[in-house]
Amino acid sequence: MNVIEMDGLRKEFTVRVKAGRLRREKRTVTAVDGVDLRVERGEMLGYIGPNGAGKSTTLKMLTGVLMPSAGRARVCGLRPVPDRTRLALRIGVVFGQRSQLWWDLPLRDSFALLRHVYRVPAGEHAARLARCRSLLDLDEFLDTPVRQLSLGQRMRGELTAALLHGPEVLFLDEPTIGLDVVSKQAVRGFLAELGGAGDTTLVLTTHDLADIERLCRRLVVIDHGRVVHDGSIAALHSRYGSRRMVVAELDAALPALPAPPVLSGAPVQRVEADGRRLVFALESASVAEVVAGLAGLATLRDISIVEPDIEEVVARLYRAPAEVG
Numbered sequence: 001m002n003v004i005e006m007d008g009l010r011k012e013f014t015v016r017v018k019a020g021r022l023r024r025e026k027r028t029v030t031a032v033d034g035v036d037l038r039v040e041r042g043e044m045l046g047y048i049g050p051n052g053a054g055k056s057t058t059l060k061m062l063t064g065v066l067m068p069s070a071g072r073a074r075v076c077g078l079r080p081v082p083d084r085t086r087l088a089l090r091i092g093v094v095f096g097q098r099s100q101l102w103w104d105l106p107l108r109d110s111f112a113l114l115r116h117v118y119r120v121p122a123g124e125h126a127a128r129l130a131r132c133r134s135l136l137d138l139d140e141f142l143d144t145p146v147r148q149l150s151l152g153q154r155m156r157g158e159l160t161a162a163l164l165h166g167p168e169v170l171f172l173d174e175p176t177i178g179l180d181v182v183s184k185q186a187v188r189g190f191l192a193e194l195g196g197a198g199d200t201t202l203v204l205t206t207h208d209l210a211d212i213e214r215l216c217r218r219l220v221v222i223d224h225g226r227v228v229h230d231g232s233i234a235a236l237h238s239r240y241g242s243r244r245m246v247v248a249e250l251d252a253a254l255p256a257l258p259a260p261p262v263l264s265g266a267p268v269q270r271v272e273a274d275g276r277r278l279v280f281a282l283e284s285a286s287v288a289e290v291v292a293g294l295a296g297l298a299t300l301r302d303i304s305i306v307e308p309d310i311e312e313v314v315a316r317l318y319r320a321p322a323e324v325g
């Protein structure tokens with residue numbers, strides 16, 4: 001079942017730009033330019049794109065903050081803007097830059113207030129809060145006013161606040177922005193567990209591709225308001241011809257580089273450490289074939305396999321979105 005549907009979703013903004021010394025003229029900025037997308041219950045969707053691609057604008061239309069200029073959006077079968085109050089009970093929203101907590105209150109009191117705002121039965125609230133407390137390690141700062149929390153602590157509080165009413169869909173806009181390594185891991189681990197359970201749909205925008213690799217099976221890339229990729233990370237790699245690499249550490253440099261037919265299907269990409277480290281790209285050859293081919297030529301000290309780098313593929317996609325169509 002689809003929990004999110006977008007058909008030709010579009011958002012235009014009218015902005016005034018300087019046109020001469022005193023004159024200003026109106027210009028239309030198309031932030032989202034006809035997005036068609038279906039998201040099924042329980043999916044973990046990464047929604048990424050370069051700065052200004054239209055990610056936040058899409059999330060704002062889906063959460064009822066902005067009215068689309070054209071097209072249709074449905075979340076949990078509801079129209080986000082007209083049905084905003086009903087929708088609020090079924091979705092959770094975490095926008096990294098904004099807070100839904102009461103600044104002067106301790107987290108504990110914010111959570112208690114939210115229970116009343118959403119009219120959550122006491123038992124359900126207690127169970128969800130207990131789970132978040134243990135998974136997100138909240139206890140140390142539960143009684144600290146929100147304004148005194150570090151960014152990482154606040155973000156863990158925000159996540160809890162977004163989940164206490166048991167939403168079906170969780171929208172996260174840059175949930176790990178500015179967090180240190182430990183807090184990032186805590187947030188990712190928590191989201192992985194939440195999404196892994198299968199009954200909450202996660203839609204995540206981020207510039208940190210490690211979030212995507214850890215959490216999302218499906219990746220939608222937008223650029224200039226249009227979808228330029230929709231599929232798995234593996235599909236993105238194969239579309240761009242990214243290869244796994246084999247790094248071979250040799251006892252001594254070879255007199256000449258191994259070339260086909262000795263090592264066909266795995267061309268040498270780089271030679272490092274004065275020729276004692278060779279990096280092969282796995283095209284059609286397997287790791288075993290590279291090892292067997294090298295074994296006849298040199299003494300191997302170590303072999304490691306490097307997975308394709310998502311940063312590199314995505315950077316290429318951002319630079320030349322038209323290539324993928």
Ligand SMILES: Nc1ncnc2c1ncn2[C@@H]1O[C@H](COP(=O)(O)OP(=O)(O)OP(=O)(O)O)[C@@H](O)[C@H]1O
Binds near residue numbers: 014050052054057058
């Ligand atoms: N309220 C607004 N008024 C005018 N233009 C806007 C408004 N909000 C967004 N835009 C423009 O719409 C485009 C898309 O912005 P949006 O914030 O959705 O991008 P984004 O993909 O979330 O970017 P980032 O990664 O930088 O957060 C940009 O050109 C932006 O300047």
